[in-house]
Amino acid sequence: MSQRLFAAVAVAALLCACGGKDLGNQLPDAQVQQDATVCVPPRVIYINTDGGNYIPGPTDSTTNASIVLSDAATLDAYAGDVPALINCVETAMADFNVTITTTDPGDIDHYEIVVSGSGSEAFGLSAGLSALAPFTCEEQPRWLSPVFAKTPISNTQACVTTLWSIGSAAQLSHDLECSGPMTFAQYCGGSQPMFRDESTACGDVEARNCPCTGQPEQNHYQQLHANFGVACNN
Numbered sequence: 057m058s059q060r061l062f063a064a065v066a067v068a069a070l071l072c073a074c075g076g077k078d079l080g081n082q083l084p085d086a087q088v089q090q091d092a093t094v095c096v097p098p099r100v101i102y103i104n105t106d107g108g109n110y111i112p113g114p115t116d117s118t119t120n121a122s123i124v125l126s127d128a129a130t131l132d133a134y135a136g137d138v139p140a141l142i143n144c145v146e147t148a149m150a151d152f153n154v155t156i157t158t159t160d161p162g163d164i165d166h167y168e169i170v171v172s173g174s175g176s177e178a179f180g181l182s183a184g185l186s187a188l189a190p191f192t193c194e195e196q197p198r199w200l201s202p203v204f205a206k207t208p209i210s211n212t213q214a215c216v217t218t219l220w221s222i223g224s225a226a227q228l229s230h231d232l233e234c235s236g237p238m239t240f241a242q243y244c245g246g247s248q249p250m251f252r253d254e255s256t257a258c259g260d261v262e263a264r265n266c267p268c269t270g271q272p273e274q275n276h277y278q279q280l281h282a283n284f285g286v287a288c289n290n
Contacts, residue, residue, distance in 0.1 A: 095288040098153045100166040101222060103142060105134040105158065107172050110179070110202075115190050117168035117200040122179075124188060129179050131172035131202060137211050141171065144215035148237070148250050149222070151277070153285035165197040169221045171214060175206040187217045189224035193268035195283070199225045216243045223251065226283040227268045228276060231256040236276060251276035 102117070110129045113121035134141070138158070146156050172178070176185035179202055189201045201221040205214040219237035231238045233256040235245035240260040243249070255273040258266035266274045 096153070096285070098155045098288070099284050100155050100157060100161050100164065101145075101149070102157050102159070102161055102166050102168045103145060103218065104160070104168055104170045105138045105141070107131040107133040107170065107174070110170075115196065115198065115200050117166055117198045118163045120200070122188075122200055122202075123190065125180055127180060130174075131170055131178055132174045134171045134205055134214070135173045135207050136205060136209070136214055140211050141214055141218070144211070144248060145218055145222075147248055148215075148219050151287050152280050153287050167199040167222065167225050168201070169218050170200070170202040171205050171218055172202055173206055174204060176204040179204070186213075187221055189221050191224075191267075193227055196225065201225070212247050212249070213243060216245075216249045219249055219251070223276065223280070226280050228274060228279055229258045229266045229268065230260050231266075231274060232259045232263060233257070238274075238276060251280055253277035 108120060108131060110120045110122055110125060110131065112125040115121060115123045142156065142158060149156060175183055177183045179188065181188065185204060187201065187203045190196060203217045203221060216237045223238050228238050230240040233239060234241045234243060236252060236256060237249045253275065255275050257263045257273055263272065265272055
């Protein structure tokens with residue numbers, strides 16, 4: 057069974073994009089519709105497969121700081137098929153107002169998903185964890201989340217865990233649907249994981265209310281539209 061660790065952090069207010077309205081912690085009743093005359097800059101998501109050095113401090117993707125670290129840590133580069141990983145992530149995120157990049161955006165606000173060839177122990181955590189994401193019900197504009205894709209791991213599983221990290225940034229919770237990227241159990245879907253437009257029960261090993269909405273179910277697709285907005289080229 058996959059295990060993921062959450063750390064509580066203080067974060068900024070929720071932002072919505074590309075014609076989407078601020079829905080706070082409420083899921084939309086219908087798909088957020090794009091206003092063709094309003095198209096704000098997309099959320100930048102940096103998929104870092106090169107690894108790097110990380111320091112303790114308030115989580116900040118521009119300074120490589122993580123609130124969970126007590127000592128400096130070094131993460132190795134990802135040894136898998138990087139182009140295939142990026143294609144998988146881009147395909148899953150194509151309907152949302154985001155830009156996926158493999159180039160460090162520097163000091164501008166961005167999410168950073170560090171897909172590393174290291175195990176979780178390199179980040180000062182227990183061995184065997186697949187990823188780490190700050191737990192928050194609000195927007196964190198400088199989100200940083202390591203994915204521990206230590207060999208051997210399939211490219212599909214690396215993609216699933218990367219998408220889980222992105223979903224966590226958008227306040228999605230673990231759920232009980234093993235064919236989707238927010239599963240806590242072993243992923244059971246196809247080679248191209250997707251955020252689907254259907255309701256799934258929140259929970260880890262058993263059903264529980266989604267922590268950010270208090271509802272028993274979540275809809276990945278609708279919540280990502282509410283948080284990121286609709287892709288402006290659709």
